[in-house]
Every structure is written in C-alpha cells, then in structure tokens.
Amino acid sequence: MTRVSMKAAPGDLSPLADVVGNISHCWRCSHCKWVPSPVSNAFAHACPSVQWGNFHAYSGGGKVITAFALKEGEAECTETALESIFACTMCGACDTSCKINNGETVEPLNILYALRAHVAGEGRSLPAHLAMIGNLRRVGNSAGRPREDRSRWCEGLDIKNALTDRVDVLLHVGCENAFDPELWPELRAIVALLVKAGVDFGIAYGRETATGETAYDLGFQDDARSLGVAMADLIAASGARRVVTCSASSYAGIRNIWPRLGIAAPACAVVHITDFVDQLIDQGKLAIDGVFDATVTYHDPCKLGRLSEAYTPSNAGWTKVLNTISVRDAPKQILFGNGGLYEAPRKLLNRIGRLKLAEMERSRVASYCCGGAGGAKEAFPDFSRSAAEHRLAEARATGASVVATACGTCRRHLGEVADAAGDGLKVMGVFELLASAMAQPKKGD
Amino acid sequence: MATQSLQKAHDALAAPQASARTLADGLEQPNLKRRPRLSSAAMREFAEILGPRNITDDPAVRAGYSWSLAGGGLPTSQQFMEHWSVAIALPGSTEEVQAVVKACLRHGLKFRAQSTGMAAFSCAMQESVVAIDLRRMDKLVEIDAKNQMAVIEPYVTGAQLQAEAMKVGLTTHIIGAGWTHSPLASATSYGGVGIGGNYTGNNQRNLMAWEWVTPEGELIRAGSAGAGSGWFAGEGPGPGFRGMLRGNCGAGGGLGVFTRIGYKLHPWTGPAQFEHRGVHPQWGIPLSDTMRFYQVVWDDWEGPRDAAYGFMISNAPTYILRMPADHIGWTLHPTNREFYDSLVNGTLPDIARTENRISWTLLVLSETHAEAEWRERTIRAIVEKTRGRFLDVAPEHAEVLARNAVTSCYVPRVFRAGSRQVMTSVGVFDSFKLLPEVVKTGERLMRPYREQRKTINQGVPEGFWMWPSEGRHYWAENIISCDNDSVESGGDGTALVLQITEDHAKHPRGVNAFALGGDLAEMYGKALGLNTWMAKVKNAFDPEDAADGLYPTGKKNIMTRLWPIARPFLFGIPFLLRLAMRLQVKYGK
Ligand SMILES: Cc1cc2nc3c(=O)[nH]c(=O)nc-3n(C[C@H](O)[C@H](O)[C@H](O)COP(=O)(O)OP(=O)(O)OC[C@H]3O[C@@H](n4cnc5c(N)ncnc54)[C@H](O)[C@@H]3O)c2cc1C
Numbered sequence A: 001m002t003r004v005s006m007k008a009a010p011g012d013l014s015p016l017a018d019v020v021g022n023i024s025h026c027w028r029c030s031h032c033k034w035v036p037s038p039v040s041n042a043f044a045h046a047c048p049s050v051q052w053g054n055f056h057a058y059s060g061g062g063k064v065i066t067a068f069a070l071k072e073g074e075a076e077c078t079e080t081a082l083e084s085i086f087a088c089t090m091c092g093a094c095d096t097s098c099k100i101n102n103g104e105t106v107e108p109l110n111i112l113y114a115l116r117a118h119v120a121g122e123g124r125s126l127p128a129h130l131a132m133i134g135n136l137r138r139v140g141n142s143a144g145r146p147r148e149d150r151s152r153w154c155e156g157l158d159i160k161n162a163l164t165d166r167v168d169v170l171l172h173v174g175c176e177n178a179f180d181p182e183l184w185p186e187l188r189a190i191v192a193l194l195v196k197a198g199v200d201f202g203i204a205y206g207r208e209t210a211t212g213e214t215a216y217d218l219g220f221q222d223d224a225r226s227l228g229v230a231m232a233d234l235i236a237a238s239g240a241r242r243v244v245t246c247s248a249s250s251y252a253g254i255r256n257i258w259p260r261l262g263i264a265a266p267a268c269a270v271v272h273i274t275d276f277v278d279q280l281i282d283q284g285k286l287a288i289d290g291v292f293d294a295t296v297t298y299h300d301p302c303k304l305g306r307l308s309e310a311y312t313p314s315n316a317g318w319t320k321v322l323n324t325i326s327v328r329d330a331p332k333q334i335l336f337g338n339g340g341l342y343e344a345p346r347k348l349l350n351r352i353g354r355l356k357l358a359e360m361e362r363s364r365v366a367s368y369c370c371g372g373a374g375g376a377k378e379a380f381p382d383f384s385r386s387a388a389e390h391r392l393a394e395a396r397a398t399g400a401s402v403v404a405t406a407c408g409t410c411r412r413h414l415g416e417v418a419d420a421a422g423d424g425l426k427v428m429g430v431f432e433l434l435a436s437a438m439a440q441p442k443k444g445d
Numbered sequence B: 001m002a003t004q005s006l007q008k009a010h011d012a013l014a015a016p017q018a019s020a021r022t023l024a025d026g027l028e029q030p031n032l033k034r035r036p037r038l039s040s041a042a043m044r045e046f047a048e049i050l051g052p053r054n055i056t057d058d059p060a061v062r063a064g065y066s067w068s069l070a071g072g073g074l075p076t077s078q079q080f081m082e083h084w085s086v087a088i089a090l091p092g093s094t095e096e097v098q099a100v101v102k103a104c105l106r107h108g109l110k111f112r113a114q115s116t117g118m119a120a121f122s123c124a125m126q127e128s129v130v131a132i133d134l135r136r137m138d139k140l141v142e143i144d145a146k147n148q149m150a151v152i153e154p155y156v157t158g159a160q161l162q163a164e165a166m167k168v169g170l171t172t173h174i175i176g177a178g179w180t181h182s183p184l185a186s187a188t189s190y191g192g193v194g195i196g197g198n199y200t201g202n203n204q205r206n207l208m209a210w211e212w213v214t215p216e217g218e219l220i221r222a223g224s225a226g227a228g229s230g231w232f233a234g235e236g237p238g239p240g241f242r243g244m245l246r247g248n249c250g251a252g253g254g255l256g257v258f259t260r261i262g263y264k265l266h267p268w269t270g271p272a273q274f275e276h277r278g279v280h281p282q283w284g285i286p287l288s289d290t291m292r293f294y295q296v297v298w299d300d301w302e303g304p305r306d307a308a309y310g311f312m313i314s315n316a317p318t319y320i321l322r323m324p325a326d327h328i329g330w331t332l333h334p335t336n337r338e339f340y341d342s343l344v345n346g347t348l349p350d351i352a353r354t355e356n357r358i359s360w361t362l363l364v365l366s367e368t369h370a371e372a373e374w375r376e377r378t379i380r381a382i383v384e385k386t387r388g389r390f391l392d393v394a395p396e397h398a399e400v401l402a403r404n405a406v407t408s409c410y411v412p413r414v415f416r417a418g419s420r421q422v423m424t425s426v427g428v429f430d431s432f433k434l435l436p437e438v439v440k441t442g443e444r445l446m447r448p449y450r451e452q453r454k455t456i457n458q459g460v461p462e463g464f465w466m467w468p469s470e471g472r473h474y475w476a477e478n479i480i481s482c483d484n485d486s487v488e489s490g491g492d493g494t495a496l497v498l499q500i501t502e503d504h505a506k507h508p509r510g511v512n513a514f515a516l517g518g519d520l521a522e523m524y525g526k527a528l529g530l531n532t533w534m535a536k537v538k539n540a541f542d543p544e545d546a547a548d549g550l551y552p553t554g555k556k557n558i559m560t561r562l563w564p565i566a567r568p569f570l571f572g573i574p575f576l577l578r579l580a581m582r583l584q585v586k587y588g589k
C-alpha cells in the first residue's frame, strides 16, 4: 500500500481541508437526489432542497461541488450560493442515498457539515442563523426563550428536580418541546405514562440546555461543543442511571454529534422516550388499553432515524490499494442510517387497538424530511413549507387520516402546514395519539 | 456570419468580474478563473422567459454544471472543466425551451441540453454555452400498458419509470450508468446500452416518436407524433428520420433539445413492487419459483461464447450478463474497505473470485412453474454442452445481483475503483464469435498498465462487462479505473482508451459504440465515412453551430489537424502517447 495525500495542502486548517479526499470522489451521479429504491414516480425524491431550488447546487452532490468551488476561490458566497447551502435541512437523505453505490468514498453529509463550518468561519452566516446562535449563547435555546420558561409545560405536575432529588431517570425534555405549548400535551402524556409505570424520574427544569446539534448544523462547531459539554456535565451531575430524552434532535445530538466534538458519551444509558415506554410495556410495567379507529401513517423523523445512528469517529486517512482504489487506512465507521431508531414508535402505534398503520413509500433510512430542521425554517420558510407539503402529499396517498411522529419539530412543522391545507389530515405526536387512544379503553376489542 | 455571431456573443457576455482574490500586482492566483457572466440584456430576457428563479449565471451554481469526470481529476481546480456554462436555464415547458433557444440565438450564445445530467457528459465543451437543465420537465405523461409504451419528459429517471411500469406488468431498459439516468436522454441523445439489454433492448431502438426543439428554435414533432396520431412509432406516419438523428452514439445535445418521447416498455412477470431483502445498501429482491438466478462458469472463453448462442436462440434466460468478478465483489460489499479486506483475507465468495471470472450471470423470469422448469432444463442442457458448471451462490448474494440485473442499481459501483477517473473502452458491438479475441485484446492492452506501470485498477485481467443486445449482438466494454489522485494514472488511462480505439481501427471488431463523438468522430470515423455523414446532419439542422454537443461540424481544429501527423508517433512510441495524455490530464487541453 502506498500512502497518498488526498488531503488539502499541509497547514490548511480550514474546515473543508479534511474532506477534500471525499469531495474528489463525487462524480455527479445524482443518486443523492433520489431515494435508494423508488416505489413511484411521485415520491422518488430524497432531497427537499433540490426539489425546491432545482439547480444542481441545491442537491447534496451540488453542495459538495460548491464546497470545493468556495474553497478554491472558484466561486464566492453570493446570496444564491448561501441559499443553495442553507435551504437544506441537514436531513442526511443525500448521504444515505449516495452510499448505495459510493460507500465510504464521498459521505456528503460530512462535507455539508464542513461546508457550513467554512461559511460560518468566513463570517458569512445568514442573519437568521446568527440570531439563533446568539440565542443559544445567551439563553441556551435557539428560540431565545427565557430559561425559566422551560418548565412552564409542567406547571402543576409536581415533577422531581433531577438535580436536587436523586432520581433513577433524568427526563430530558428538549428545547423544541419545552417552549411550544402545542407540544405540551405530548409531554404531559409522557409524564402520565411514566407515573403510571412507577418510574422514578425528574427533569432539570431551567438548567436544561440545548444539546448542541442545532449549532453544529448551522456551522458553529465551537458553540456546539460548549453547549454539549454543559449538557453532558449536567447529566453527570444528576447522577441518574438513565437519560430518557423526549427530543429526537437531542437523541441524534448525543449519539451522533457529541462524538464528533470529542464529548464523551454519558456514563449512563441514553434512551429515546419511544424506546423507553415500549420497553416498559414489554416489561409489563405499563399496559396500553385503548383504541384509535383510524388509518395512521408514521413519519420517521430524520433526527430519530438515520441521523441518530451512534457514531465513533476516527481520523483515518486514505490509502490506495489494487493500484487505484481508495480505502481508509484505519478502521472508520461508515454511517448507513441503519442504526437509527425506527421500530419503537411503530411498535407503540401497533399496540393501539383498531389503529391501522399504513407505511409511506419513503420510510426508515429513506424517510423524506418534513422541512423543519437545520435552520432552514428560520431562514427559508417557503422552502421549509414546500418540503412539508411534499411529505403530507405522500401521507395522504397512504389513505391515512393521521400522521404520527416522534419529534417535536416535525410535529409542529407538519402540523402547521397540514392545518393550513385544511383538508382534515391531522398530525399528532405518538404519545398524544396514545393518550387519545387510552382515553377510549378497549371494549372486548 | 461567424464574425457577427462572435460579436453578438461578446455583447451577450458581461465583462468578467474581477475576483476578490486578485493579487495586488494584477496577477491572478493560479487557481482563480475569470468567468464571463451574462450581459444584463441577455439576463433580463432569460428572466422574462423563465422567471428570475429559473436562470442564473452565478459561478457558485455554474460550478455544479462544470464538474469534470475523467481527466484532470486531481483535488485541485482541475476538478472543473475547462469551459464553464455561462448560465444555467431551467425551462418548465417545451414552449420555454423554444424561447430559451431563440434567445440564445438572438444573443449569439450556444446552448446544451441536459436531462438528469449524470457525470460530465452534458458539460459545456466551449465558451458561451447556456446549460439548459430540463429538471423541471419531469412528467411521466402516460403509460400505455396494452401497447407496452410510455410517453415521458426528460427528467423522468429510469427508476421512476420502472416503478410505475412494474405496477402494470412492464419494465424498462436501464442503461449501465444506473437508474438515475434519463431514458429520454439516453434514447434521443447518448449511448443507450444497458446490462439488461438482452431483454430490454437498446435505447436507440426503444425510442419511438419524439418532440424536438431544433437548433434553430423550430418545434418539430416527428414519427407518429408528427401526424398527431400518438407516440407509438419513430418511422411515421409523420416525418421519420430517427436513425439520422440518433445514430449509434447520439448527438449528445448537438442537434437541439428533445422535450418528449414515446418509449418502449417490455413485459415483466416479476412483482409489482420490489420487496427488499437485506440491509441498506445491500438490498436484494426475493427470488422465487418464477424468478431464478444462475451463475455459470467455464474454463475458457469459448464456453461463454458458445453458450451465448444457445441462450439467445433458445431465449431461455431473460437477463444475460457478464460482470468482472471483482465488480461482483464490489457489488456484494457496501464499502471498498470491506471488499478489499475480504480479498486479502481470502473470504471473497466464489462468485467474486478471479478464478471464476469466465462466467455468465443469468436471471430467468417466467409466467408459470412449467415455463420456469422448461427454461431451467434448457439452460442446463446448454451449459452441459458447452462444458460449463453452475456455481453455488448464497441466496443473499443472488438476491443482490438479481436486483442489480433488473435495475442496474449497483453498476455505478465501478466508480469506487477510481472515482472520477473511470473510463470505458470504446465498446464492441458485433457478433459473439469475436468474444474470445476481444477478451484477449483487452488483456494484452491492459496488462502493462495493470502489472508493470500499476497505474490502472488491478482487477480481473480484462475488466469486461458483456451482454447480448436484443438477443443478438455482442456488447463488450472494459472498465478502466485510474487513481483520482495521480496525473500519471489519469494520463495512462486516457492513453489506454486511445490504444484500444486504435487497435479496433486496425483490426476492426465491430462498431466503436461510445467514442464516436466530437473529435474522435473525425479521428476514427473517417474510415467508414461516419464523420462526413454526422457533419452533414449537423450542418443541415444547425447551420449556426449553436447546439454544443458531439456531432462534428467537419471543421478542423488543432487536434484533428495534427492527428494524421501525430498518430504514427503516438502509437509507435507509447511513451509519447502517455506523455501527451498526462499533459492533457494536467492542463485539460
Ligand atoms: C458509471 C457509468 C456507466 C455508464 N454506463 C453506460 C451504459 O452502460 N450505457 C450507456 O449508454 N451509457 C453509459 N454511461 C454513459 C451515460 O450514458 C452517461 O452517463 C449519460 O450522461 C447518462 O446520463 P443522463 O441520462 O443523466 O443524461 P444527460 O447527462 O442529461 O445527457 C447525456 C447527453 O445527452 C444530451 N442530452 C440530454 N438530454 C437531452 C435532451 N433532452 N435533448 C438533447 N440532448 C440531450 C446531453 O447534452 C449529453 O450529451 C455510463 C456512464 C457512467 C458514468
């Protein structure tokens, strides 16, 4: 084996330097625009960004080329360039699709992270994103809400404080859930189930803070690290045996982004709430006794699905074998999305009497993004809405009257767009739906 | 006329923007390029036609339309083509295409269409070219199941069409480039062979009627569509001159913009929807009593040649494909690293081992059990007669390879062996009797590069993909993968492609299927008079040479002028050829 330098020039410390080797492998095949195995003409697209912006630059592969053009001074950070980079939800569908054929050679999502860090480093971030970062620095959430508002959702619920009362489970709430009254019924339904199952849990109240993945998505990796470290310290301080998070985004952040930032995984287990409740049921600590007489389709949130795959980064370089083939010169985990959380929410839904679960064509690793994340909604609301419209059209095509999801951002965003359409399609959180079912106990069903 | 056009083009282009990174002494940094932009008058006109969001001349967007594939594939600015499209237009209808073409003509600009725009085949080859990206024209207009055909626009991919066709018991031809390609682009404009070709034919002949904006901006419907009687035939009623437009290689955009076609589909007895087996990205499709998979190997190349005749005459196998064993290996491994580890650890499955490379992979589709049994009996008899043997294949491997045979899904994995510097030889399109000789030639020409110079991929000795086309012709192309981090390797790969072409010219082995566009048509088409005919067609439809593409105009350039003088030296002294190609790779000229 001969060692080769598929890296930028020595001394090049720009965020894009490490991914030059990957960039050089992109051959503009456009797999990143399509799901790995289309089932229909209508729902074959994988990338909401290029479906909206149309120019190749909006696709995952297009952004890979833009990254190179910016790095080499072949193009500049114009308004159009910034739109093509940031009218994107960092959903990772391009990455999953690229890997069908390109394996470890390109990994477009890693390049997208580096591209955003490059833009931030050049001081060219969008005003909407700078505002989000300012908020994260100031009050630990991107919406800029006061810290004390974090626990308004649980007023009157008498939940333990995980930092002062020793608890078995630290229930992590998540910024997107804590500040949004529309998502409070979901949180309260979760609390009701935990209480019913006799779980010893508490929350961190106003001391909970963003886990950092939003800052990472926006290209501010140092901010992401500070936020992540603060949250990791808080988890350690709680002494809890388990962290159960209600946030798909934080679940992805802790499992997939923290390792990239060098933040050690918490000593205790980190579980998503859908998985936790499902286990409680399996263990006989909780019973779901209820019906929901409707066809429901489940929307896999990107953050809970392909983006939550646990990651062990390595600083493997490249080498050539068999004269020309690029391979990593040390073990390196390649993320295909298969390690995301797909089954638990479905199992929960399937436990509900009379509920018919109808799958959308694009599901699990190939799920289509709702358009709500990655700072896209804040910066490009039209784009963000268009993604949701495509997703809801697919949901309608299943014949479902309800879209269930397990992420507050998806629930809020899809719900908003569905309500605006006004055709009766309802978007619900998995636990909102469970609560509604449990309010109607089975009668000899 | 030419000077007038030049002047118009000049007016349509605004002065290049001074780069922010221009050095103080007025010199540009070497990797910075001054890129011309559209003039404000031209931009205004395009924006009026298309809406402002559907036209841009921003280099950040144009970069994505100028990404080079082979040659210059170093991690430097040479990853870009020499010429960048001056602007990108996104028309949403045939009328808008027509208006864009006319606007280009008014402003002295050239244009080149692209459908799904895979790799670099649609990049501008000269200055002042507007890229017409047909992405917004994505309607699958109709599937006429009874007549086994579809009517499609440019941005319908092979996979989308296949997904819909399967629902009504049909399937589609998918070229080896993979399922993200555009059947319309392939049928009207470029290439057209695919690994399922034994069954699903060749896109040159899957093309039926067509709608077309000529290089002069005229809108023509031809074949049966020209008589307003549907999209079912390329020959008419209505004007029918399909062969002239399409030829074997295709004009690659050089004859205007095709906007809608009638396209043949083929009967499909498999499931209405693929059910996945395995874990992404190693998804296979379940085999069944009526969908059977066989891997047959022989000890010498006469075996697969003789068997191919038997298979084609009996019509027993549906899909007949020879993949190089190492490419089967990539197909069975999600990453290069895993493939390589299996290779060095000696754990590659039999089907992916070099010693089993003399092979056919067969996928057999039947309506009934009785039919499947007859097909199997027939295949077994042919294999026995030709002294072949069946390899045991693990079910999960057979499922992945079956999916690949039907969808071409994993063919693009050939790019893993060198990424942006993968080339194919010119291809052989002729009789199966040539098979052993073709293989021998491939081995002979590749050996020095594989073994001594170590500049191309060290896979099986000849690297050939082969299949029968339409149950008759023999198609073969060998894949040449170079190191995308080495100018020397890129140069050697290009030199090898030329050597193979030259060898074909000296000892004709069928049609040089891919390479006969652009300068190569002038260089190698002469013997058959192809370049003259292509130029006649080009000049008749495109007197202004406005449509950038592959059909030659007959005008000489430096390369074609020097060729007769340089040719004997280059092929007489291989070092010279390699040096010339290295310079070509390095400097992109
Ligand atoms: C790995 C690999 C394997 C390949 N294997 C095969 C193979 O087995 N068989 C094969 O045939 N080819 C093969 N090719 C070449 C293939 O045809 C090209 O990649 C081609 O560009 C396909 O892409 P597309 O369908 O996206 O067409 P595009 O890239 O959009 O277009 C292809 C050509 O047609 C022109 N064109 C496109 N649309 C129009 C239009 N509407 N009107 C006028 N001109 C148009 C373009 O200018 C360009 O020259 C392979 C390429 C690669 C990279």
Ligand code: SF4
Binding pocket: A025, A026, A027, A028, A029, A030, A031, A032, A033, A060, A061, A062, A064, A097, A098, A099, A102, A106, A108
């Ligand atoms: S990012 Fe991957 S899938 Fe997209 S064009 Fe590049 S190589 Fe192809």
Ligand code: SF4
Binding pocket: A046, A047, A048, A049, A050, A058, A059, A060, A063, A087, A088, A089, A090, A091, A092, A093, A094, A095, A112, A369
């Ligand atoms: S991350 Fe999602 S939206 Fe962004 S380019 Fe990739 S697929 Fe498109």
